[in-house]
Amino acid sequence: xxxxxxxxxxxxxxxxxxxxxxxxxxxxxxxxxxxxxxxxxxxxxxxxxxxxxxxxxxxxxxxxxxxxxxxxxxxxxxxxxxxxxxxxxxxxxxxxxxxxxxxxxxxxxxxxxxxxxxxxxxxxxxxxxxxxxxxxxxxxxxxxxxxxxxxxxxxxxxxxxxxxxxxxxxxxxxxxxxxxxxxxxxxxxxxxxxxxxxxxxxxxxxxxxxxxxxxxxxxxxxxxxxxxxxxx
Amino acid sequence: xxxxxxxxxxxxxxxxxxxxxxxxxxxxxxxxxxxxxxxxxxxxxxxxxxxxxxxxxxxxxxxxxxxxxxxxxxxxxxxxxxxxxxxxxxxxxxxxxxxxxxxxxxxxxxxxxxxxxxxxxxxxxxxxxxxxxxxxxxxxxxxxxxxxxxxxxxxxxxxxxxxxxxxxxxxxxxxxxxxxxxxxxxxxxxxxxxxxxxxxxxxxxxxxxxxxxxxxxxxxxxxxxxx
Ligand SMILES: [Zn+2]
Numbered sequence: 001x002x003x004x005x006x007x008x009x010x011x012x013x014x015x016x017x018x019x020x021x022x023x024x025x026x027x028x029x030x031x032x033x034x035x036x037x038x039x040x041x042x043x044x045x046x047x048x049x050x051x052x053x054x055x056x057x058x059x060x061x062x063x064x065x066x067x068x069x070x071x072x073x074x075x076x077x078x079x080x081x082x083x084x085x086x087x088x089x090x091x092x093x094x095x096x097x098x099x100x101x102x103x104x105x106x107x108x109x110x111x112x113x114x115x116x117x118x119x120x121x122x123x124x125x126x127x128x129x130x131x132x133x134x135x136x137x138x139x140x141x142x143x144x145x146x147x148x149x150x151x152x153x154x155x156x157x158x159x160x161x162x163x164x165x166x167x168x169x170x171x172x173x174x175x176x177x178x179x180x181x182x183x184x185x186x187x188x189x190x191x192x193x194x195x196x197x198x199x200x201x202x203x204x205x206x207x208x209x210x211x212x213x214x215x216x217x218x219x220x221x222x223x224x225x226x227x228x229x230x231x232x
Numbered sequence: 233x234x235x236x237x238x239x240x241x242x243x244x245x246x247x248x249x250x251x252x253x254x255x256x257x258x259x260x261x262x263x264x265x266x267x268x269x270x271x272x273x274x275x276x277x278x279x280x281x282x283x284x285x286x287x288x289x290x291x292x293x294x295x296x297x298x299x300x301x302x303x304x305x306x307x308x309x310x311x312x313x314x315x316x317x318x319x320x321x322x323x324x325x326x327x328x329x330x331x332x333x334x335x336x337x338x339x340x341x342x343x344x345x346x347x348x349x350x351x352x353x354x355x356x357x358x359x360x361x362x363x364x365x366x367x368x369x370x371x372x373x374x375x376x377x378x379x380x381x382x383x384x385x386x387x388x389x390x391x392x393x394x395x396x397x398x399x400x401x402x403x404x405x406x407x408x409x410x411x412x413x414x415x416x417x418x419x420x421x422x423x424x425x426x427x428x429x430x431x432x433x434x435x436x437x438x439x440x441x442x443x444x445x446x447x448x449x450x451x452x453x454x455x456x457x458x459x
Contacts, residue, residue, distance in 0.1 A: 047285045063305070070301050075293035076284050082294055092297060096304055103308055114274075118281025125249040125280065133253055133363040135341070138260040138334035140270065146332045148233065148412075150267040161278075168279050187248040187283055192255075193241050194391075194440060204392075204418075211241045220240075220275045 046072060050116035058106035069116070070099055077124050083188045084128065094131060098124040113161060171218035179214035182207070234266045234412035238394065243269055247276035253363045254372035254438045258396055258414070260334035261436065265412035326374070329399045329434050346374065354378030369441030376434055377402065377427040391440040393417040395425075400433030402426060 050072055056065035074095050081091045101123050109119050129137040140147060172180065185191045193211055197204040238259055245251040246259040263270050287293055325331070325339035325346065338360065339346065346358040356376040369391065377383060379400075394416055401410040402425040409415055415425070427433040 063308070066308075067301060070304070073284075074296045074300065076287045078294040078296060079287050079292055080284055088294075091294070092300065095296065096300065096307075099304055100307055104312060114278065115281050115285075117285040118278045121281040121284045122277055124284075129249055129256075135253075135363050136337075137249075138257045138338065140260055140264040141333040144264060144333035146264055146330050148265045148267060150270075151233075164275050164278055165282070168275070168282050172279070172282065183244075183279070184283075186244060186250050187280055190248075190250045192245050192250050192252070208239070208241050211244065212239075215240050215244065218279070220244075220272065220279065 047115075047117060051111045054102070054106055054109050054116040054119070055111055057103065058109050066103055069102065069120075073102075073117075073120050074099060077120070080124060080188065081128055084190045086128070090131075094124070094127055097131075098127045101127065115161075115165060167219060175214055175217060179210055179217070182211055183214055186211070233268070234262065234410075234414070236407065236409055236413035236415060237266065237269055238262055238414045239416055240272065242394075243272050244276050247273050248280060252370045252438075252440075254360075254370045255394070257334050257338050257372065258394055258436055258438045261332040262396055262412060262414050264332035264334060326434070331398065335398070335436060348376070354381035355383060371439045371441075373437050373439075374398075374434065375437055376432060377425075379427055379431055379433070380429045382424060382426045391418075393437060393439045395435050395437045398434045398436060400431040401428040402433050402435075403428070 050069060053062075053065040053069050056062040057069065077095045077098055078091050081094050082088070086094060098120070102120060105123070109116070126137050126139075142149075172183075175183070182196065185196055186193075191199070193207045194204065196202070197207045200207070242251070242255065242259060246256060246263075251259060263273060323340065325336060325342075331339070342361065346360075348356045348358045351357050354377060358374045358376075360372045360374065362370065362372055375383075375395075377400075383402075394414055395409075396414045397409050397411050399411060401408060401413075403409070404415065404425045406415075409425075
């Protein structure tokens, strides 16, 4: 990349970081992101900068910002799809396609709703599945006349998203190894609980209750459902 | 709003991209009608994002080949290929039933029209062919049950059956299921659903057979092979 792009990037990145989520969150509840963003003297972590960079790509088609996103995400995405079984060259191609999608869809990224890493994860997940099936992965569509919107829009999605983020991070660290391993198998090895049960010889019910326990510990399911219970 | 939801493990598999093609359709259809489960899936996707982000150390990541970024730069300005409209975009695949988009799209992409078969006792079934997947024990179909009729009592032989109501409703020993609700049946549940009086009940059913592996699975390895 030439130096012109670099300079452009720095300006845009700064602007993006200012207009992006870090400030929005600070305005709401700075402490949710810990000292990372609230304390100005400490540098913002590399991962946290990605949100602002993605905003810069969306707003300004900033190629320098895009390169930094690529440098951060492409090796991670390649590792991700390779863990899921793709050979090196196929993985490379999938990452290229996913990053091209990141470039094209960046305008629709809303830093108040999700971290850049979550947004990029969903794009890569879908690209990989589309490639395997040669068909589009089905997803709910907000513009679908049948779509049921939320009754009440939560007043503060930013805060909620940030709280979730922190909760997941903490909980994943403290999860017993047995449960953490199950979660990794589902996300990084493409194994459903049926496949895990068939491979390990554990009863399906055991695998399911371990996964459910992990989800409960991380408070990832909606509370009233945890109480109501959904299975017989 | 639905009150009977898919089990949380199902939502996690959907969010992680580990669900079967049929289960993806059913879960996506439920999500279209259920803001509660959408929120859970959103959280589960955050977990995916967090895990991706934490692949940070040198052993974890895999470098792209040199020149990968430059090759990508050349594609940035190319016009995007417009998604091709499906051939049957204007056709209503199941008249009289308000289908959530994931099911509607699936039916529109079928190569042949739905073939309804009479299963007797006021029940008809139309099988929906699925994309190739390592788990070929999964079947997906639409069910049409005449008012007041009972679906034959059955068990699931080690697998599971998820049934989502699209129109009308039915009851079993666990409750009453209406549009958007998902019933999970497994070995422990010998269910005897009876359709509501007064309206034909239409459901999407995904049945997983008994899955047995004899060795390590080459799941995606085979699916990733180029044809
Ligand atoms: Zn639900």
